[in-house]
Amino acid sequence: xxxxxxxxxxxxxxxxxxxxxxxxxxxxxxxxxxxxxxxxxxxxxxxxxxxxxxxxxxxxxxxxxxxxxxxxxxxxxxxxxxxxxxxxxxxxxxxxxxxxxxxxxxxxxxxxxxxxxxxxxxxxxxxxxxxxxxxxxxxxxxxxxxxxxxxxxxxxxxxxxxxxxxxxxxxxxxxxxxxxxxxxxxxxxxxxxxxxxxxxxxxxxxxxxxxxxxxxxxxxxxxxxxxxxxxxxxxxxxxxxxxxxxxxxxxxxxxxxxxxxxxxxxxxxxxxxxxxxxxxxxxxxxxxxxxxxxxxxxxxxxxxxxxxxxxxxxxxxxxxxxxxxxxxxxxxxxxxxxxxxxxxxxxxxxxxxxxxxxxxxxxxxxxxxxxxxxxxxxxxxxxxxxxxxx
Amino acid sequence: xxxxxxxxxxxxxxxxxxxxxxxxxxxxxxxxxxxxxxxxxxxxxxxxxxxxxxxxxxxxxxxxxxxxxxxxxxxxxxxxxxxxxxxxxxxxxxxxxxxxxxxxxxxxxxxxxxxxxxxxxxxxxxxxxxxxxxxxxxxxxxxxxxxxxxxxxxxxxxxxxxxxxxxxxxxxxxxxxxxxxxxxxxxxxxxxxxxxxxxxxxxxxxxxxxxxxxxxxxxxxxxxxxxxxxxxxxxxxxxxxxxxxxxxxxxxxxxxxxxxxxxxxxxxxxxxxxxxxxxxxxxxxxxxxxxxxxxxxxxxxxxxxxxxxxxxxxxxxxxxxxxxxxxxxxxxxxxxxxxxxxxxxxxxxxxxxxxxxxxxxxxxxxxxxxxxxxxxxxxxxxxxxxxxxxxxxxxxxxxxxxxxxxxxxxxxxxxxxxxxxxxxxxxxxxxxxxxxxxxxxxxxxxxxxxxxxxxxx
Numbered sequence: 001x002x003x004x005x006x007x008x009x010x011x012x013x014x015x016x017x018x019x020x021x022x023x024x025x026x027x028x029x030x031x032x033x034x035x036x037x038x039x040x041x042x043x044x045x046x047x048x049x050x051x052x053x054x055x056x057x058x059x060x061x062x063x064x065x066x067x068x069x070x071x072x073x074x075x076x077x078x079x080x081x082x083x084x085x086x087x088x089x090x091x092x093x094x095x096x097x098x099x100x101x102x103x104x105x106x107x108x109x110x111x112x113x114x115x116x117x118x119x120x121x122x123x124x125x126x127x128x129x130x131x132x133x134x135x136x137x138x139x140x141x142x143x144x145x146x147x148x149x150x151x152x153x154x155x156x157x158x159x160x161x162x163x164x165x166x167x168x169x170x171x172x173x174x175x176x177x178x179x180x181x182x183x184x185x186x187x188x189x190x191x192x193x194x195x196x197x198x199x200x201x202x203x204x205x206x207x208x209x210x211x212x213x214x215x216x217x218x219x220x221x222x223x224x225x226x227x228x229x230x231x232x233x234x235x236x237x238x239x240x241x242x243x244x245x246x247x248x249x250x251x252x253x254x255x256x257x258x259x260x261x262x263x264x265x266x267x268x269x270x271x272x273x274x275x276x277x278x279x280x281x282x283x284x285x286x287x288x289x290x291x292x293x294x295x296x297x298x299x300x301x302x303x304x305x306x307x308x309x310x311x312x313x314x315x316x317x318x319x320x321x322x323x324x325x326x327x328x329x330x331x332x333x334x335x336x337x338x339x340x341x342x343x344x345x346x347x348x349x350x351x352x353x354x355x356x357x358x359x360x361x362x363x364x365x366x367x368x369x370x371x372x373x374x375x376x377x378x379x380x381x382x383x384x385x386x387x388x389x390x
Numbered sequence: 391x392x393x394x395x396x397x398x399x400x401x402x403x404x405x406x407x408x409x410x411x412x413x414x415x416x417x418x419x420x421x422x423x424x425x426x427x428x429x430x431x432x433x434x435x436x437x438x439x440x441x442x443x444x445x446x447x448x449x450x451x452x453x454x455x456x457x458x459x460x461x462x463x464x465x466x467x468x469x470x471x472x473x474x475x476x477x478x479x480x481x482x483x484x485x486x487x488x489x490x491x492x493x494x495x496x497x498x499x500x501x502x503x504x505x506x507x508x509x510x511x512x513x514x515x516x517x518x519x520x521x522x523x524x525x526x527x528x529x530x531x532x533x534x535x536x537x538x539x540x541x542x543x544x545x546x547x548x549x550x551x552x553x554x555x556x557x558x559x560x561x562x563x564x565x566x567x568x569x570x571x572x573x574x575x576x577x578x579x580x581x582x583x584x585x586x587x588x589x590x591x592x593x594x595x596x597x598x599x600x601x602x603x604x605x606x607x608x609x610x611x612x613x614x615x616x617x618x619x620x621x622x623x624x625x626x627x628x629x630x631x632x633x634x635x636x637x638x639x640x641x642x643x644x645x646x647x648x649x650x651x652x653x654x655x656x657x658x659x660x661x662x663x664x665x666x667x668x669x670x671x672x673x674x675x676x677x678x679x680x681x682x683x684x685x686x687x688x689x690x691x692x693x694x695x696x697x698x699x700x701x702x703x704x705x706x707x708x709x710x711x712x713x714x715x716x717x718x719x720x721x722x723x724x725x726x727x728x729x730x731x732x733x734x735x736x737x738x739x740x741x742x743x744x745x746x747x748x749x750x751x752x753x754x755x756x757x758x759x760x761x762x763x764x765x766x767x768x769x770x771x772x773x774x775x776x777x778x779x780x781x782x783x784x785x786x787x788x789x790x791x792x793x794x795x796x797x798x799x800x801x802x803x804x805x806x807x808x809x810x811x812x813x814x815x816x817x818x819x820x821x822x823x824x825x826x827x828x829x830x831x832x833x834x835x836x837x838x839x840x841x842x843x844x845x846x847x
Contacts, residue, residue: 069794072778074481074808075787101550104526108787110552114756115791122756124552129522129529130545134575138549138568145558299522299529299545307583309540341481343783347530350477350537367479 008221009195011214015202016246022206023054024093031207032095032154035119037082037109039270039293040100040127042143042285045150047166047208048158055204056091057244058082060370070112075105076341077370078242083109086117096121096153098146101129102297103344121153131291132304140286147282163281169208170275176215177203177271183222184260185329188231190222193238193259194246200266201244232256233390235330239263239322239352240337241345247372248337252382256390261329263322269295294321296344315355322352323359333389334363335382339370362389397667399692405651406625409632412644413459416451416637417509423449423638424513429584432512432535434528435634436521436546438573441596441724443519444638445589446580450519451512452635453492457485460492461682461812463508469495470813478534484781484812486531493538517583520545525784544579547572554756556732557749569725577721590720597724599641603633606648607706613655615769618664619699620655623676624688625665630704664697671695672833675766677702677792677804678777679785683814690823694830700769703785708738739764759799766796770847773833776806780816801839805829 006014015022023033034046035056043053058081067084085091097119099110110124125146128135147158180199183190191199199218203211222228234257243249244266249259262268273292278284290298302310302317325331334356338345349365356363364385366378423430433439433450443450460466461484469491474480476494478487495504496514503511518541520532532543549565556562577588607630614621629651636644657663664670676698681687688698710730714723730738736745744760751758766774774796776789793804805825809817840847 068790070791072786072790072806074778074780075783101526104524104784105787107550107552108791111757111788112791114554115759115795118755122554124555124756126549126551126555128547129526130547132575134568134571135547137571138547138564141564141568145555145561145564149558296530297526299520299533301533301543301545305579305582307542307579309536309542311536311540314536338479340479341783343482343527344530346479346482347486347527347534349479351534353477354537365477365479 008214008217009198012195012198012202012218015205016198019057019201019205020054020090020093022210023052026052026207027093027095033093034096034098034121035091035094036098037106038100038102039265039295040102040289041098041125042146042289043208044163044166044170044275044281044285045143045147045158046098047169048162049150049154049156051096051150051154052207053204054094055201056082056086056097057201058370059085059090060245060247061372070116071105071108074341075108076103076339078244078339079105079109081370083112083117086113091117091119094119096123098123098125100125100127102127102295103342123149128290129297130299130304136287136290139290140283143282143286160281163285164277166208167275167277167281167284169212173203173208173212173215174271174274176212176219180215180219180222181261181268181271183219187235187330188229189235189258189260190225190228192229192253193236193249193262194253196262197243197246197249197266200270204266204270229253229258232258234258234332234386235260237261237263237322237325237329237331237334238337239334241339241342242266243337245372247375248366248368248378251375251379252335255379255383255386257382257386259335261325261331263294263325265295268325269293296348311354312358315351315358319352319355322355326359326361331361333385334361335385336363336365338365338367340367399666399668399689400622400624401663401665401667403621403625403651403654405647405654406628409629409644409647409651412632412639412647413455413635414509415639416635417456417459417512419638420449420451420513421503421510429516430513431517431519432515432532432541433519434521434532436523436548437634437728438548438569439519439521439546439576440636441593441600442573442577442580442588444596445592446577446584446586448517448580448584449638450635451515451637453489453512454485455631455635456492456509456512457488457812458680458682459509460488461814462685464683464814465506465508466683466812467814468506476537481781483525483527483531484779484810486528486534487781488812489531490534490538493535497538515539515541517541518543521548523548523550525782527783542583544576546576551732552756553732553752553758553761557752562731562733565731566725566729569729570719570721573721573725593720593724596641597727599645601709601727603636603641603644603648604706605709606645606652607633608709610648610652610655611700611706613652613659614699616659617673617770618662618666618670619673619697619769620658620663620665621699622665622688622692623698623701624685626701627680627685627704634704665699666692666695666697668693668695670697672772672830673697673699673770675700675702675769675771675774676777677774677789679703679779679782679811681777681809681817682811684809684817684819687819687822690819691826694826696826698775699771700765702765705765708735710734710738736761759795762792763796763799766800766802771802772837772847773802773829774804776804778806778808780808780810781813782811801836801843801845803829803832803836805832
């Protein structure tokens with residue numbers, strides 16, 4: 001059992017090291033644990049039904065040995081790792097799994113999971129990839145299907161009242177996380193990039209209210225701490241695909257740089273916008289989970305109906321939030337990172353570099369194959385980048 | 391004595407050549423349209439846009455197909471290298487990287503066509519019609535072309551529900567309604583772009599032509615079940631472009647070409663003429679996209695008696711007769727004439743008992759081991775080739791699962807050949823041929839297993 005005396009960052013580190021331990025305790029008490037992939041499944045539905053959401057991660061320290069039978073080596077190694085862990089029984093405790101069409105490989109993972117891992121409940125939301133009106137309407141309809149499937153499985157109804165309560169609790173977590181990120185605006189930041197990943201990963205492994213309590217402890221502790229990150233020459237923003245292990249961030253932070261902000265999905269992407277409490281709460285959820293979350297898997301355009309194109313205006317409409325991050329967190333440079341074979345992030349890279357060039361912010365692209373051993377050569381490149389911006 | 395000239399291993403269909411020539415006309419039509427001041431759109435293959443664009447007299451050119459032309463003519467490498475130099479990761483789609491490199495070259499030339507471009511090249515677009523259907527990374531590709539062109543991008547969305555969710559009550563109507571609205575929004579955008587109204591009667595004509603072409607392609611494929619297989623995958627690939635990337639061609643021209651092809655294939659079936667000029671030792675399915683740069687590899691395999699009798703990509707859908715008279719909205723007619731639910735497709739494809747079992751499997755487990763394998767069974771394949779593409783997730787990610795299922799359910803083995811659709815450096819034909827030789831023993835082994843299990847072939 002997790003020692004009850006441990007709080008704040010100590011407990012975060014424990015959960016980061018052994019994510020399933022707490023949810024297995026909860027399961028022993030009769031709770032159902034629902035795994036989810038990526039940040040697009042609508043977690044508020046789960047919370048409204050007292051199902052515990054538990055995010056599925058890979059393990060970059062575990063060699064992929066069984067997933068090859070189902071997914072070729074030329075696809076996202078993170079998703080291959082998730083499936084590999086599923087095949088090895090690491091997610092045996094899950095009562096359900098919820099995925100969305102994050103990408104084709106993510107959808108393919110769901111099929112393989114259904115075929116070879118098998119979880120008592122499984123659902124796949126065909127989340128659209130565009131945000132124009134018809135897609136938003138369609139997404140709203142898809143959530144009705146998801147809701148019905150959950151209600152049928154649990155025998156309970158997701159009432160608007162329960163859903164509103166769930167939205168409030170999740171919004172509370174989003175607000176608290178933003179509060180924690182504010183503490184990274186200081187120089188030196190009060191919390192490191194690696195610690196932030198640990199916090200986010202811990203939150204994604206706990207019932208949301210329990211996570212909120214932990215997050216409050218973390219914020220109090222961090223405000224008072226004297227053992228936080230040291231002042232360094234560079235303040236960096238990290239943009240990119242999933243970082244669910246601290247290895248890359250710690251490698252960078254071991255150099256003369258602090259990672260003060262991120263745009264990743266075990267980070268700000270999951271927390272930087274609230275769900276609007278609409279008359280029909282599903283409307284707000286449908287909008288949030290399609291439009292508000294900013295991941296390259298979704299096609300955005302400045303004006304979808306525009307009959308002319310202005311490239312720089314388009315970049316501005318898509319990426320200006322990153323300029324806001326850079327300004328507010330006083331960023332000196334940007335690391336664009338992506339796991340190899342992530343097409344949606346890959347296409348974005350030259351456009352992002354164009355954008356950062358236009359606002360005078362240096363950037364570098366680092367690609368990795370989701371193994372710890374492959375990070376070493378990247379250290380040299382990161383070091384070189386820091387020398388250039390230094 | 392003069393050495394007898396060995397007959398080529400592949401027995402190509404004569405009717406193929408006229409259809410293949412239509413693709414050249416598509417590119418020529420793009421160039422002429424630009425000269426005449428007509429709007430030219432670069433379009434991704436997704437099945438819905440071409441009849442709409444044709445009905446509005448917008449000329450279509452297909453960069454995916456063009457990249458395969460570059461690969462086949464071995465002119466793609468400089469474009470790939472240019473895309474790398476532009477900062478795009480080298481693991482991205484070979485079609486996309488070819489197109490990006492080509493576009494960057496066009497910008498260097500002030501919008502002109504690179505002189506070395508095959509088939510006359512693609513003219514500068516006034517519109518980019520993107521899609522994520524089948525391959526969702528394509529959403530990003532045309533957006534990335536914003537670096538090079540000031541053409542607007544319109545991205546068509548299509549539903550891709552999971553199997554279990556497809557069987558939900560109301561799912562089909564939800565998807566149909568979505569498609570109708572999506573296509574209408576597209577039309578409204580086009581009307582604004584070109585400043586004229588959609589000709590709805592013409593959409594009935596172009597859309598109806600697409601349905602008819604699909605029907606003929608289906609009928610031809612049905613004939614391909616015969617032994618020996620009368621039409622090789624190589625011929626299928628050669629003509630599929632005319633059907634799927636038909637540009638501004640009158641549907642009747644393509645329909646006529648396919649009728650002639652049907653007649654020729656039927657003649658071969660009736661007279662037991664094979665698609666290879668060798669004994670048909672093994673019947674195979676090609677899973678994945680073609681190695682456009684190395685199609686001669688199939689000639690080598692045909693020489694060993696390998697007949698590729700079917701393939702997984704670009705295939706036609708089973709045609710259905712739908713009474714469209716009750717739909718007054720032409721866009722609804724257009725969508726309903728073509729969009730089928732998974733439930734209907736299972737009912738269409740399988741005998742009632744098996745269909746019910748498959749649906750029950752899906753409801754219970756989310757999948758069915760029999761779904762997706764039917765072509766291997768129907769065409770009585772001895773093996774399947776998985777062409778795992780180093781630059782294509784969409785076509786590759788499901789192949790290993792398919793191989794597991796085919797082996798489990800049908801006792802048919804799979805051979806993995808890694809390569810690429812465009813990049814020649816990622817494919818080693820000699821190595822692939824060595825693997826193929828060894829695979830013959832595996833196919834023989836599984837042939838014995840099928841016999842022991844009392845299977846049909």
